[in-house]
Amino acid sequence: MRSEEQRTFAAVIVAGGSGTRAGLPVAKQYAAIGGTTMLGLAVTRMREAGADPIVVVVPAGEETTARAAIGACEGLLFTAGGRTRQESVRAGLERLCERAPSRVLIHDAARPDLPGEVVTRLLRALDNAAGAIPVLPVADSMISAEGEMRGAMLDRATLRRVQTPQAFSFAEILAAHRSWSGEAIAGDDAEVLAKTGHAVALVDGDARLRKLTWREDFPEANMERTAETIPAFRIGNGYDVHRLVPGDGLWLCGVHVRHDRALSGHSDADVALHALTDAILGAVAAGDIGQHFPPSDPQWRGAASHLFLTHAVGLARECGYRLANADLTIICERPKIGPHRDAMRARLAELVGAEIGAISVKATTTERLGFTGRGEGIAAQASVLVTRC
Template sequence: MEKTAAALVVAAGRGARLADPENTQPKQYRHIAGRPVLSHTLDALARHPRISVVLTVIHPDDVALYEAAVEVSAPETSAKLQPFAYGGKTRQQSVLEGLKTLGETGCDFVLIHDAARPFVSPVVVDAILSSLDDGADGVLAAVPIADTLKKTVAPDTPLETIDRNGIWAAQTPQAFPLEKILTAHLKAAEEEKTEFTDDTSLAEWAGETVLLSEGDPQNFKITTARDLKRADRQARQYSMAIRTSSIRPLSELQDVRTGIGYDVHAFDKGDAVILAGASIPHTRKLKGHSDADVVLHAVTDATLGAIGEGDIGSHFPPSDPQWKGASSDIFQRDALCRVNKLGGRLAHVDVTIVCEEPKIGPYRSEIRESLARICDIPVSRVSVKATTSEKLGFTGRREGIAALASVTVRLPFDENEQHQDD
């Protein structure tokens, strides 16, 4: 029998680093895409089929704000919500109060998640639960560090470079067998150990072994005003991609269309390239108005081409300053929204990356999985290949990267269009 999971959402903080004299609400209740951040977070967790219970720990002053957030959440979210619990003075105390309440639900696992991370994906949750199913004491969602790390020892002294190999940035959810993490928290409270900054640190102190699980760069924590703007933009694009009608089986979508896309970007100074949303360590980055994701740009053009909707530049012109530095998954999600509005589905994506460097092979799976997440299709329907140009042309001279994409879209037949063809 499949084990059950609960989600514990920590929402009792005050968000001091996002202080705004004109808006004193804690960050989890600020609005992105027209709804409180917390409502997006609750929906993201409650949508997962294995999460049967969702409990939120809130500040005593925030009852009205919490109720307003719940009111605009999805109906299926409300069906899984437990009555809220009040948090303590620290995050550690708040988590303990939530765990005590969840201990009465009989759930096997608990995923402890920050309220200010509204973009946790089902793929991340799947991987975490798989490790728990295999017997892990604890699982931490995390992403590898791609940026070069520097350390200051004292003012006016040389910087130290830190080796980033094996360094990961912790995210949430952080997940555990419910009984084990509750026991660890109770022990820490009894011994007045209050210095833990997250639950995996506390679990390790209690003697548990915590495993890493691949996180998602999109699952960032809203901390600053800049983060809030990024989250608003990302949430609006996510909302645009939500289907307005039920998903039709591919067998009913017999109008099969193919689109082809091509893109190229030159190298620039930097330390990583973005390919299909995945950050690949390299001695240079790609140059472009957005994040210069050459793979997603080709895939977006192919998707738009399959439905006769122009190209990426016609919808997101590089002359528009709002797209400067933008994450390119925004563009593909917009293209997917256009497919969905036609009643169709993306069926397959095939990408070829052309470059001499970096080597794609070690990162092929990461790129493929990221592209599958963005396109909302199984990994089995995504192909990522890589080749060189035999040292010919700009790619052969290591001046940049090119990408070619072929996309298959399936639509319902337009009866009027079919009649005209006859």
């Protein structure tokens, strides 16, 4: 039976794509896919396969954006990448040095749907080799090209399509990257290892690991292509609650309201913006606010909740939708909402990019029943309609 040390492994996920070839409005690692983002799905699948720790390599200055794209996921490490993928991989490996894992998987966020069976095959192959890569057979006839003319026929029986993640002995691949003296850009990490004289094993890959590169690979962002196939409108609902504590005012709908109490929460606890954020995320099936901004993450401590709302609006746009109207109800005994209603509507319209006439803010009480009636907290619920852009 394999020891616990042999079963554990670390991972480096390189997420430095620009989306240029796909023509996306955002870097492709942040593109919407399957209710999350490319990067979020890649991290989730790697964590499900057992990777710990996971280093995410992103362009300098994008850690906050990357964290929001990933959502709730404990124990991630981040580092800034370099000018090339090879420099970025080395940065990720160096970030792992203090953990000194025995094995590491190096993966690209551009292949987010990672089957666990591939990881199992890779780790088994490392029992007898310093490196292992997943490959697929070539189905089409293959030739070499001589400019624009046909060259020699190639034997497809000896050819393979290479995928990621690629698995390695950590010490060996780190040493190989540190000693690399070949071209500025290696074909892949297996080539870097092979140059040091180590054998690289092949295991069966999986069609799910295809690299997402072109616009047609991103149906949720390809609005021209899907305009007739995605629904013309979608509806979302959100609900949130925060406790009232002693304080000197609170935030509601992005407006500071003077009061003898405050709302308690990890962020600024704007219960109304949280409900509206969840409603928009729900309308486009993009998870919930806790996935994108986990309360366990210290970077969101005391954060202004309008950041959460504008993130949700941006994700909706990536999915091809804009906010048509929002109906928000705040449930509390105090403070009185009426005097602030117009300011709240104006602030919400500004944040979501809509006309003020599309924004409704209402208030109600529970006739002194329940936690809101006793003044222990404030609740908010929101309903939104999003329409196809």
